[in-house]
Each structure stands twice: as C-alpha cells, then as structure tokens.
Amino acid sequence: MNRIRVGLAGLGTVGSGFVKLLHQSRHTIRQRTGINIELVRVVELDKRRLKGLPLDQAQWSANLDDILKAADVDIVVELIGGTGVSREFILKAMKSRKHVVTANKALLAEHFSEIFSAADRNGVNIGFEASVAGGIPIIKILQESFLTNRIKKIYGILNGTTNYILTKMSLDNMDFASALKEAQKKGFAEADPTLDIDGLDAAHKALILCNLAFQVDVNFKDVMVSGIRNFDVSDIHYARELGYVVKLLAVSRLVKDGQIVTYVEPSLIPFKHLLASVNYEYNAIYIDGEAVGESVFYGKGAGSMPTANSVLSDVIDLARHIVAGTKVWHYRNLRKPDSTVNKNIMNEYYLRFMTADKPGVLGRIASILGKYGISISSCVQKDLDARVTAVVMTTHFCRKQDLESAVAYIRKNVRDVKAPIVVLNIR
Amino acid sequence: MNRIRVGLAGLGTVGSGFVKLLHQSRHTIRQRTGINIELVRVVELDKRRLKGLPLDQAQWSANLDDILKAADVDIVVELIGGTGVSREFILKAMKSRKHVVTANKALLAEHFSEIFSAADRNGVNIGFEASVAGGIPIIKILQESFLTNRIKKIYGILNGTTNYILTKMSLDNMDFASALKEAQKKGFAEADPTLDIDGLDAAHKALILCNLAFQVDVNFKDVMVSGIRNFDVSDIHYARELGYVVKLLAVSRLVKDGQIVTYVEPSLIPFKHLLASVNYEYNAIYIDGEAVGESVFYGKGAGSMPTANSVLSDVIDLARHIVAGTKVWHYRNLRKPDSTVNKNIMNEYYLRFMTADKPGVLGRIASILGKYGISISSCVQKDLDARVTAVVMTTHFCRKQDLESAVAYIRKNVRDVKAPIVVLNIR
Numbered sequence: 001m002n003r004i005r006v007g008l009a010g011l012g013t014v015g016s017g018f019v020k021l022l023h024q025s026r027h028t029i030r031q032r033t034g035i036n037i038e039l040v041r042v043v044e045l046d047k048r049r050l051k052g053l054p055l056d057q058a059q060w061s062a063n064l065d066d067i068l069k070a071a072d073v074d075i076v077v078e079l080i081g082g083t084g085v086s087r088e089f090i091l092k093a094m095k096s097r098k099h100v101v102t103a104n105k106a107l108l109a110e111h112f113s114e115i116f117s118a119a120d121r122n123g124v125n126i127g128f129e130a131s132v133a134g135g136i137p138i139i140k141i142l143q144e145s146f147l148t149n150r151i152k153k154i155y156g157i158l159n160g161t162t163n164y165i166l167t168k169m170s171l172d173n174m175d176f177a178s179a180l181k182e183a184q185k186k187g188f189a190e191a192d193p194t195l196d197i198d199g200l201d202a203a204h205k206a207l208i209l210c211n212l213a214f215q216v217d218v219n220f221k222d223v224m225v226s227g228i229r230n231f232d233v234s235d236i237h238y239a240r241e242l243g244y245v246v247k248l249l250a251v252s253r254l255v256k257d258g259q260i261v262t263y264v265e266p267s268l269i270p271f272k273h274l275l276a277s278v279n280y281e282y283n284a285i286y287i288d289g290e291a292v293g294e295s296v297f298y299g300k301g302a303g304s305m306p307t308a309n310s311v312l313s314d315v316i317d318l319a320r321h322i323v324a325g326t327k328v329w330h331y332r333n334l335r336k337p338d339s340t341v342n343k344n345i346m347n348e349y350y351l352r353f354m355t356a357d358k359p360g361v362l363g364r365i366a367s368i369l370g371k372y373g374i375s376i377s378s379c380v381q382k383d384l385d386a387r388v389t390a391v392v393m394t395t396h397f398c399r400k401q402d403l404e405s406a407v408a409y410i411r412k413n414v415r416d417v418k419a420p421i422v423v424l425n426i427r
Numbered sequence: 428m429n430r431i432r433v434g435l436a437g438l439g440t441v442g443s444g445f446v447k448l449l450h451q452s453r454h455t456i457r458q459r460t461g462i463n464i465e466l467v468r469v470v471e472l473d474k475r476r477l478k479g480l481p482l483d484q485a486q487w488s489a490n491l492d493d494i495l496k497a498a499d500v501d502i503v504v505e506l507i508g509g510t511g512v513s514r515e516f517i518l519k520a521m522k523s524r525k526h527v528v529t530a531n532k533a534l535l536a537e538h539f540s541e542i543f544s545a546a547d548r549n550g551v552n553i554g555f556e557a558s559v560a561g562g563i564p565i566i567k568i569l570q571e572s573f574l575t576n577r578i579k580k581i582y583g584i585l586n587g588t589t590n591y592i593l594t595k596m597s598l599d600n601m602d603f604a605s606a607l608k609e610a611q612k613k614g615f616a617e618a619d620p621t622l623d624i625d626g627l628d629a630a631h632k633a634l635i636l637c638n639l640a641f642q643v644d645v646n647f648k649d650v651m652v653s654g655i656r657n658f659d660v661s662d663i664h665y666a667r668e669l670g671y672v673v674k675l676l677a678v679s680r681l682v683k684d685g686q687i688v689t690y691v692e693p694s695l696i697p698f699k700h701l702l703a704s705v706n707y708e709y710n711a712i713y714i715d716g717e718a719v720g721e722s723v724f725y726g727k728g729a730g731s732m733p734t735a736n737s738v739l740s741d742v743i744d745l746a747r748h749i750v751a752g753t754k755v756w757h758y759r760n761l762r763k764p765d766s767t768v769n770k771n772i773m774n775e776y777y778l779r780f781m782t783a784d785k786p787g788v789l790g791r792i793a794s795i796l797g798k799y800g801i802s803i804s805s806c807v808q809k810d811l812d813a814r815v816t817a818v819v820m821t822t823h824f825c826r827k828q829d830l831e832s833a834v835a836y837i838r839k840n841v842r843d844v845k846a847p848i849v850v851l852n853i854r
Contacts, residue, residue, distance in 0.1 A: 021718055025575035032574060129572070135719035137572035145556070145564035147459060147743060148452035149736050274704055274725060291448055291736040292562035292726060298701060299722035309576050309718040316574060324751035 002034060004319035007041035007067035007098075009089060010079035011049040014103055014130065017308030018077065023054040025312065035319045041067050068092050075318050077311060078102040083110055090115065094122045099322065101314040103130035103307060109204035109220050112211060113334070125321055127314025132205040133158055133283045135306025136299040137313070142212045149289035151213045155251040155427070156285035157278050158205040160301040161196035162228050162248040164188040166266075167279040170236050170245060176228070188281050199227030199248065199264040206250035209285070210262045213252060217334035224263035231266060235352060235422055238392040242378055244268035244350070245276045249427065253345070260337040261345050267425040268350050268394075274298075275427075346397045348377070352422040353391040353410070357383055361416045362391055368414070372406035374398045388418070394426060429461060431746040434468035434494035434525075436516060437506035438476040441530055441557065444735030445504065450481040452739065462746045468494050495519050502745050504738060505529040510537055517542065521549045526749065528741040530557035530734060536631035536647050539638060540761070552748055554741025559632040560585055560710045562733025563726040564740070569639045576716035578640040582678040582854070583712035584705050585632040587728040588623035589655050589675040591615040593693075594706040597663050597672060603655070615708050626654030626675065626691040633677035636712070637689045640679060644761035651690035658693060662779060662849055665819040669805055671695035671777070672703045676854065680772070687764045688772050694852040695777050695821075701725075702854075773824045775804070779849035780818040780837070784810055788843045789818055795841070799833035801825045815845070821853060 006022075008015060022039060030036055042059050043066060044050070050060055067073055068089070076093040080086045083106050090100050090107070091114075100119070102108070108115060108131055119126045129139045133156065142151075157163050161183055168179040180197065183189035195201045203225045210218055228248055236246050249267040254260060269276045274296045278284040283301030288294055300306040321327065355361040366376060380392045395403070407421055433449075435442060449466060457463055469486050470493060471477070477487055494500055495516070503520040507513045510533050517527050517534070518541075527546070529535070535542060535558055546553045556566045560583065569578075584590050588610055595606035607624065610616035622628045630652045637645055655675055663673050676694040681687060696703045701723045705711040710728030715721055727733040748754065782788040793803060807819045822830070834848055 021575055028575060135576075135722065137568055140567065140572055141564055144744065145567055145740050146736070148448055148455060148739050149562075272704070274701070277699070277701055277704060289736075291732040293730075293733055295562065295724075295726035297722075297724055300720045303720075305718040306720055309573070309716075312575050313572050317571065320753065321751075324748075324753040326747065326751040326753075 001030070001036050002323045003036045003038060004074050004322055005038050005040040005072050006075045006077060006315060007043070007070060007073035008039060008077045008079065009043045009064060009067060010081070011042060011044035011046070011053070012079060013304045014307045014311065015044070015079040016049065016053055017304035018079070018311050019053045019055060021305065021308045021312050029316060033316060033320060035316075035323060037315060037319055040072055041070055043067055064089050068096060073098055074322055075099045075101060075315055077315065078104060079311070080104075081106070083107045087111060091118055094118045094124050097122060097124060099124045099126070099318045101127040101311055101318060103128070103311060105131040105201070105204040105208060109207040112207065112220070113217050123327070125318050125327060127318050128208070129314045130307045130310035132208050133285060134299070134301045134303060135309055136283060136285065136297050136301070137310065138209065138285050138297055139212065140313075141297065142209070146287070146289060146292065149291040151254070152288045152290065153251070153253040154209055154213045154285065154287045155249050156209065157247050157275060157283050158250045158285070158301065159196055159199075159202040159248060160281035160283060161189045161193060162199070162202070163278065163283070164281045165197070166228065166231070166236070166246055166248065169231070169233050170240070171279070173233070175233050176231050197227050197229050199225040202248060202250045203264045206252060206262055206264055209250070210252035210260060211334070213287075214254060214260050215334060216260055216337050218260060218262055218337060222262070224265070226265050228266050232422070234390070235350075235424065238352065238380060238390070239268050239350065241380060242350075242392070242394055243271055244426065245271065246424070247275060247278070249425070255345060258335075258337065265425050267427050269427045273427065345400050347400060348397055348426040349395045349403055350422075350424040350426055351393045351395065351407070354418040355389050355391055356416040356418075357387055357389045358416055361389070361414070364414055365391060365410060365417070368410055369395070369406050372402045372409075374403060374406055428457070428463050429750045430463045430465060431501050431749055432465050432467045432499050433502045433504060433742060434470070434497060434500035435466060435504045435506065436470045436491055436494060437508070438469065438471035438473070438480070439506060439508075440731045441734045441738065442471070442506040443476065443480055444731035445506070445738050446480045446482060448732065448735045448739050456743060460743060460747060462743075462750060464742060464746055467499055468497055470494055491516050495523060500525055501749055502526045502528060502742055504742065505531060506738070507531075508533070510534045514538060518545055521545045521551050524549060524551060526551045526553070526745045528554040528738055528745060530555070530738060532558040532628070532631040532635060536634040539634065539647070540644050550754070552745050552754060554745050555635070556741045557734045557737035559635050560712060561726070561728040561730060562736055563710060563712065563724050563728070564737065565636065565712050565724055566639065567740075568724065569636070573714070573716060573719065576718040578681070579715045579717060580678070580680040581636055581640045581712065581714045582676050583636065584674050584702060584710050585677045585712070585728065586623055586626075586629040586675060587708035587710060588616045588620060589626070589629070590705065590710070591708050592624070593655065593658070593663070593673055593675065596658070596660050597667070598706070600660070602660050603658050624654050624656050626652040629675060629677045630691045633679060633689055633691055636677070637679035637687060638761070640714075641681060641687050642761060643687055643764050645687060645689055645764060649689065651692070653692050655693050659849070661817070662777075662851065665779065665807060665817070666695050666777065668807060669777075669819070669821055670698055671853065672698065673851070674702060674705070676852070682772060685764065692852050694854050696854045700854065772827050774827060775824055775853040776822045776830055777849075777851040777853055778820045778822065778834070781845040782816050782818055783843040783845075784814055784816045785843055788816070788841070791841055792818060792837060792844070795837055796822070796833050799829045799836075801830055801833055
C-alpha cells in the first residue's frame with residue numbers, strides 16, 4: 001500500500017470540510033486507488049477550530065514553517081486565501097519539492113504565470129479544481145476531457161453571492177440593498193461583500209477558465225469587470241418583458257485570429273437558455289466547443305463540502321501522480337494575447353435611456369444609433385410620470401466601439417436624455 | 428517523446444470522427460502530454476469508408492486479427508458495436524495485454540463483470556467515456572471528481588432519439604408516430620428504432636452509471652425498462668397542465684440499507700427542474716451527492732465529433748497511464764445488490780383513468796386509493812365526449828407496491844374504468 005502524506009494550511013470552512021471528507025473517505029480511496037492518504041500536519045492560528053474534527057493535537061501547529069520543513073509532507077493543501085502569506089507559502093512549498101493543492105482563485109488569477117512557472121521549474125504538480133465553481137469539476141473537464149475540444153466560447157455564472165442577489169431581485173421583486181441584506185443574513189454574502197458584488201471574485205475565476213480554455217496567459221488587469229453594486233431592479237423588469245433574465249456573466253470568447261476577450265458584466269440571457277434557470281447560490285458554466293458543441297455544467301459554487309470534495313479529488317489525483325512519478329500536464333510558453341481587441345468585438349446590447357416625456361426624443365435617439373450603424377431589434381417605451389419616460393431598446397449585433405461612440409454622442413448632445421444611460425450585454 | 432500506438436476497429440460515424448479529431452489534435456496532445464499518439468492500424472470491412480480521411484492505405488485491413496496480432500499496438504479502440512464480434516475482440520485484445528477504449532454500451536451493460544474482470548486479470552486499462560452520454564464526460568466525473576462524493580441518486584436523459592420525439596410531441600403537439608417519422612428524417616432515429624424507443628439503449632447506459640455511482644454489480648436483467656412506444660400525447664398535455672414535462676428518465680437510487688433501484692421509465696419532471704429544459708437530441712445527467720449536493724451535466728449525447736472527443740480523451744488518459752505504468756482504477760469484488768427491493772420504493776405518481784361519464788366514478792377511484800394508503804395531491808377531470816371522461820391525478824409519496832395493488836383492484840372491480848390505466852413516475 002502506497003502512503004501519501006498531506007499537510008493542510010487553514011482550517012476555515014473548506015479546510016474543516018476537507019478534514020471530515022478525507023476521514024470518511026479513506027476506505028473508498030484506498031480501495032479504488034491503492035493509496036493511503038494521511039493528514040500528517042495541520043497549521044491553523046486559531047486552535048479552537050480543531051474542536052469536533054477527527055484530528056490529533058499532535059498534528060497541529062500554528063506555524064506554516066512546520067509544514068514547509070516537514071520531510072514527511074508530500075502534498076501541501078493551501079486553504080489560507082489572500083495573495084500575501086499564501087503566495088510565499090506556495091512558492092516555498094514548491095521550492096522544497098512539495099506538490100500543491102489550492103482553492104485560492106485570487107492568487108492564481110493575479111499571479112498566474114508566476115505560480116505555474118514555479119510548479120514547472122520545480123517539477124511539482126498543482127491542483128486547483130476548488131478555485132473555480134466549488135463542486136463543479138470544470139478544471140478537470142477543461143484540462144482532460146476537453147483537451148481536444150477546441151473551445152470557441154466559455155461563459156459562466158461563477159459567483160453565488162451575486163447570483164443569489166439577482167435571483168432575489170428578479171423573483172421576489174427586491175431592490176439591490178434588500179437583496180444584499182437577505183444574502184448576508186442567509187450566509188451567502190460576506191459582511192464586506194465588495195469582492196463579490198463588484199465582480200472581482202467572478203473575474204478571478206474567469207481569468208483562470210480563460211487561460212485554461214484557450215491555452216493563453218491573459219493578465220488579470222486585462223479582464224474588464226463591472227459588478228452589480230446598486231443594479232437597478234427596473235432593468236430586471238424591462239429585460240423580462242423583452243424575454244430575458246439578468247445574470248452576472250463571466251465571459252471568454254475567441255475572436256478571429258486567435259484573439260481573446262474576457263470580461264465580467266451583468267448580461268441578459270434569453271429565457272430558454274439553460275443558464276437562465278440557474279438560480280440562487282448555484283453556479284453553472286456554458287461551453288461552446290468545436291468537437292463537442294454546447295455543454296453546460298451546473299452545481300454548487302461554494303460551501304464547505306462541495307469545495308472540500310474538489311480539494312480532495314485534487315489530492316487523490318496528485319497522489320496518483322506522485323506514486324507514478326508523472327506530471328499532471330505541461331503548461332508553458334503560453335501566448336500573451338492582444339489585449340486591445342476588446343473594442344472590436346460584436347455583440348447585441350440592451351439600452352435604457354431616461355428621457356423627458358417630449359415628442360421626438362425616441363426618434364432622435366434611434367436616428368443617432370442608425371448613423372453609427374446600430375440597428376434596433378426591439379423597443380419598449382414607458383411613461384414613468386408626467387415628466388420622465390424610460391426608453392428601453394435591444395440592438396442587433398454591432399461593434400462595441402460604435403455603440404460606445406453613439407452612446408457618448410447621445411449623452412453629450414441630446415439634452416432631453418438624463419443620466420445614466422444603461423448599457424448591458426445580451427448573450 | 429513517448430510513442431503510443433493505436434489500433435482502431437470500425438470506421439463508422441464515431442470512428443471516422445475519431446480519425447479526424449486525432450489528426451487535428453496531435454500537436455495539442457504532444458504539447459500538453461509529451462506523448463505522440465499514432466494511429467497504426469485501422470480495421471474496417473468497407474474500404475470505401477477510408478475516403479476523405481487522413482489515413483494511409485497501408486494502415487488499413489479488413490481483418491480484426493491484424494490488430495490483435497500486431498506487436499506495435501498499445502491501445503485498441505473498439506467502435507464496432509454489438510455484443511458478439513466486439514466481445515470476442517475486446518477479450519482477446521485484453522488477453523494479449525492491449526489496453527481497450529470502447530463506446531459500446533450494450534456490451535458493457537450486458538457483460539459488465541466479465542469485461543471488467545478480464546481487464547483486471549490481464550492488468551490492462553479500459554476507457555469507456557463514450558459509452559454513456561456522448562460528449563458529456565460523466566464517466567470521468569463519477570470515477571475521479573466524485574470519487575468521495577457519496578451519491579444518493581443519479582438520473583438522466585440518456586437517449587437522444589426518445590428525447591427528440593418527446594420534445595416534438597410536447598412543443599409541436601405531434602403524436603408519437605409523426606414525431607418518430609420526423610426524428611428518422613432528421614437522422615436522430617434509426618430506420619429500426621426499437622433499441623431507442625423501447626428504452627433499451629437508455630437502460631444500457633443506466634446500468635453503467637448505476638454500477639459506477641454506487642460501486643455495485645447490478646445485472647442488466649434487473650433493470651426495469653419501459654420505453655415510449657406509442658406514448659399518448661394526451662398525457663403530455665395533462666402533465667403540462669399540472670406543471671410537469673414528460674421525459675424518458677434513467678434512474679438509479681440508493682434505498683436504505685445500501686439497496687439500489689435502477690429503472691428506465693417515462694417520467695414527469697416539474698417545469699422548474701433543470702432537466703425539464705433539456706430538449707431535442709440533448710442529454711443531461713442529474714446527480715444528488717452527499718458532499719457536492721445537486722449537480723447537472725448537459726451536452727450532446729451522440730454524434731460523430733462529440734463521441735469521438737470522448738473516445739480520444741480516453742485514449743489520451745490511457746496513453747498517460749501506459750507511459751507511467753499505472754492502472755486507471757481498481758474495480759473488483761463489487762457487491763451484488765438485492766434485486767427484490769423495487770417494490771418497496773416510495774414515489775409520487777401520475778395516474779390517468781378513462782371512465783364512463785357517470786356520477787360517482789371519481790369518488791369510487793379516490794376511495795379505493797385511500798384504502799390502499801395512497802393520498803391524492805391534485806386531480807383534473809375532463810369530459811372528452813358525452814361518454815368518456817379522463818380522470819388525471821397526481822399522488823403524494825406512496826409505496827410502489829401499494830399503488831400497483833390499488834390500480835389492479837380498480838382495473839378488476841370498477842367496471843366504469845376503461846383500459847388502459849396510465850401510471851407514470853414523478854421526479
């Protein structure tokens with residue numbers, strides 16, 4: 001029987017789930033892989049977190065060096081989070097030839113090539129299934145099952161907090177602030193929800209998926225991000241009238257000539273699209289690939305046990321590789337795609353203008369859009385009170401840059417249009 | 428650079444897709460795995476099928492022995508189908524220590540333990556991702572990603588032909604015969620559609636998923652199967668009125684005490700369930716697991732390139748294992764579950780009775796159901812003409828055996844109820 005020894009850093013939600021799941025699965029793992037996976041070191045500052053877990057006091061320490069210096073640790077599981085201490089820790093672990101499993105999307109997204117180069121240089125494997133979409137095995141699908149399925153686009157609902165908020169706003173007619181408060185009460189949003197609602201968490205995951213799907217090395221700063229802070233519930237209603245739901249989508253698309261665009265934006269999805277039914281805290285990823293066609297993978301995007309299952313499946317994979325002496329995959333010399341391509345992408349858009357209730361305003365807007373080559377596919381006009389009218393439109397496919405120019409022109413020159421003008425992508 | 432050599436048997440739809448996909452992916456595979464996968468032998472009776480494929484005449488033969496006897500073949504890809512020649516071929520290939528990749532669900536389902544025991548005995552690996560749900564990587568998900576996610580139930584839409592027919596019946600109000608004809612015209616149904624519409628194809632796949640999900644060795648004859656031959660479109664309409672769609676579901680459930688039930692039956696799914704939106708030729712699999720919770724995997728269930736992608740991903744996995752000298756997984760000593768458990772399962776049901784339009788019939792039916800402990804959750808009654816009334820009901824959870832007894836009693840004793848009585852599962 002082969003023995004593989006694990007050192008765990010961090011006993012938070014996912015860490016404690018990992019300890020429990022490993023404990024209850026050891027027999028299954030032995031039976032199916034012939035490997036005995038042993039948790040030999042646990043580092044956690046707050047000793048009280050050991051309580052109730054199947055752990056021996058002797059395994060515990062408060063010092064990360066105890067894992068790094070331990071000669072008997074084969075795999076390091078990093079569940080500390082953040083990009084400071086965890087980065088140092090992972091780089092040092094790799095330098096001492098330890099394999100690494102991490103759920104840390106921020107670290108991977110912001111230091112993508114540094115982390116993967118270090119793994120390559122030191123001849124160690126890195127598992128990061130838990131970094132994107134919790135319990136959905138999307139990393140394995142991209143790296144293994146879809147290795148020969150050339151991907152054209154990949155987009156997903158990758159943040160449970162914002163999806164919970166948007167679902168509440170849509171189904172229960174709540175405004176943003178109330179939906180956020182409810183998400184916090186139910187434990188789906190942090191006390192400081194900034195990373196989630198401003199789209200950064202989704203952007204971290206989007207970058208990882210983009211780089212894997214297209215075998216590129218996009219810089220995190222090239223991901224365009226807009227979140228849902230103070231998203232207006234009226235746009236959810238107008239969208240529904242036009243046959244769409246609003247979701248915070250993380251999108252990566254292959255544009256012609258191998259150029260890639262990556263962005264996170266609240267977007268309209270047609271009712272019939274499978275992602276339109278992905279509600280509350282759930283995540284889902286849509287892939288359009290050359291060989292396989294359209295695929296969707298749906299599941300829990302966070303939580304103790306779903307994420308722990310992904311961490312543990314990585315540990316098992318790495319253990320198998322250690323026993324065999326093989327490397328998971330070769331990830332080097334990735335292309336840095338052109339980041340200026342974003343303005344040339346084509347899309348359909350949703351537009352909302354708040355205008356004075358005067359004759360001719362709609363005509364003025366429509367003819368300016370027309371001059372910029374933008375054609376309207378549907379239009380709804382609603383008088384909100386005696387003075388204000390909402391003009392809501394969807395466009396046919398047009399160049400993003402043309403749309404931005406037209407909107408800027410309208411903002412500057414059509415006095416009867418009030419700020420702000422809302423522009424949303426349509427999938 | 429490592430070399431792995433492949434012998435392919437069968438140049439049908441999937442086989443020719445495999446040849447193309449391997450040809451166009453060789454660079455990617457080399458770059459990512461460091462392995463050169465070479466197609467060295469192709470066996471196909473119909474030589475004309477080589478036309479247009481990137482194949483050398485010298486690689487071709489019409490004799491399966493040419494693959495079996497070739498010392499330079501590491502992996503055999505079996506895409507012949509059926510359970511006769513292909514079974515002999517796979518067993519012989521394993522005996523001569525060749526690893527096997529197959530898309531043959533009938534063979535695996537009907538000779539499950541024979542095939543896996545032979546692989547184990549000969550120390551070779553077997554890949555069968557393509558045997559279930561075409562382009563959806565469900566086998567890898569079950570064997571690797573969800574290894575430690577104890578599964579409670581798994582059910583899926585696993586047959587594209589019947590799903591296409593049911594979708595057409597539902598959305599376009601077609602009867603069964605017309606929908607089947609259309610499916611045949613569009614290439615989604617064979618000239619002889621028996622295997623599909625009688626549910627056998629789905630049952631083959633259900634058995635494979637069941638055995639993997641629960642680590643058991645269920646016999647194929649213990650899978651209860653009912654298909655959709657001459658399914659009455661009126662049940663699709665009544666179901667819709669009650670908030671459901673009808674899908675041919677392949678279900679495996681863990682009953683208490685480790686007992687398993689497996690069946691294929693047309694079943695009602697609530698509108699809101701993700702599987703309810705899986706239309707036309709698409710497949711999807713729903714899994715409820717202890718660690719991960721609810722997951723759904725959606726994609727193309729058949730077709731040349733989606734299935735070829737699964738075959739090729741198996742070949743790549745096996746190639747890596749050959750280079751490393753490792754075995755994919757240990758699959759032995761599987762438990763044979765009790766097959767008599769089926770009658771004790773609890774479910775909700777949809778019932779349709781055609782009755783004479785007389786007072787008191789509904790009351791009679793309801794009180795008989797009540798005597799058997801079956802409580803009604805909703806009921807619709809429709810007069811179809813002056814003489815015939817359709818009484819449609821859904822029940823709360825009840826024992827399957829009680830329901831069957833009640834229905835048998837009604838059939839025998841209530842003269843105003845005409846045959847047949849329709850009983851469908853609700854998910």
